[in-house]
């Protein structure tokens with residue numbers, strides 16, 4: 001119930017105005033966001049790299065309202081890619097197509113993606129297209145396929161275990177040898193398209209993880225197992241061991257600020273470990289989705305409130 005309320009608020013502009021103007025919310029959001037500037041995120045990635053953890057860096061923003069805003073995002077990504085390369089950081093890039101104008105005009109978004117992928121390819125950097133709510137899934141996968149057909153092999157996909165369609169999507173992406181990040185899914189979705197119960201999402205996650213690992217073992221892509229759930233991580237480790245899948249065939253991924261000790265433990269144990277590091281001023285919807293995943297975080301929020 002609380003989760004659904006928080007997810008509803010994540011998309012409500014009136015709530016965004018209130019929460020973003022609140023200094024305490026900004027301080028709590030810093031737990032999940034590396035800062036507001038490029039310098040902040042570069043420093044955060046460097047710390048992770050020193051611990052043997054790679055990164056994927058994201059400029060916060062989604063659902064841009066016009067072409068000018070989409071162009072500003074694209075420019076910011078181009079600058080960021082040059083900077084990551086110049087600083088010799090181990091980091092890929094993650095982005096949302098709606099930030100690059102998918103909802104304004106797919107042709108504009110396509111042009112921005114080509115430019116970003118060209119620049120990223122020059123520096124040997126991969127770009128993962130985050131997956132947004134189910135109304136964007138077809139358009140997102142269509143854009144990914146169009147770009148791959150144009151020869152961009154450095155573009156990667158995200159699949160959400162909670163969607164009923166995901167098993168079929170994974171089968172096709174594996175055939176196409178696309179690298180896939182598997183996550184549970186973070187949006188408020190209707191029961192007609194997604195499992196409403198956590199236990200069903202978890203069961204789907206394990207099933208899809210196995211499909212991805214099998215495909216990777218047969219040469220079909222490099223999976224990112226993106227979860228903080230100890231049960232999902234244990235299932236992945238056990239399956240890899242059982243099927244003799246070597247550790248260089250997949251990696252674990254987590255979000256910045258969530259279970260950092262586990263991130264370091266997995267890196268020390270020899271697993272590939274990548275952390276998604278978001279930064280920027282548009283932190284509101286991202287922050288609300290993180291609160292929704294763990295409503296217990298609201299207590300953390302409340303206790304800070306009462307402490308003043």
Ligand code: FDA
Pocket residue numbers: 129130131132158160181183184185186187226227228229230232253254255258259275276289290291293294297
């Ligand atoms: P689950 O939600 O069951 O949490 C398991 C445990 O992890 C919790 O018990 C808690 O200990 C810890 N935890 C989880 N969330 C926490 C939080 N916010 N604060 C503190 N502790 C927390 N989604 C999407 O729809 N599209 C996308 O493109 C992406 N991209 C993405 C990239 C990466 C690298 C990750 C790790 C995740 C995503 N996600 C995403 C988000 C994903 O769909 C999902 O919402 C979160 O990862 C939470 O799910 P878990 O698998 O961690 O399990």
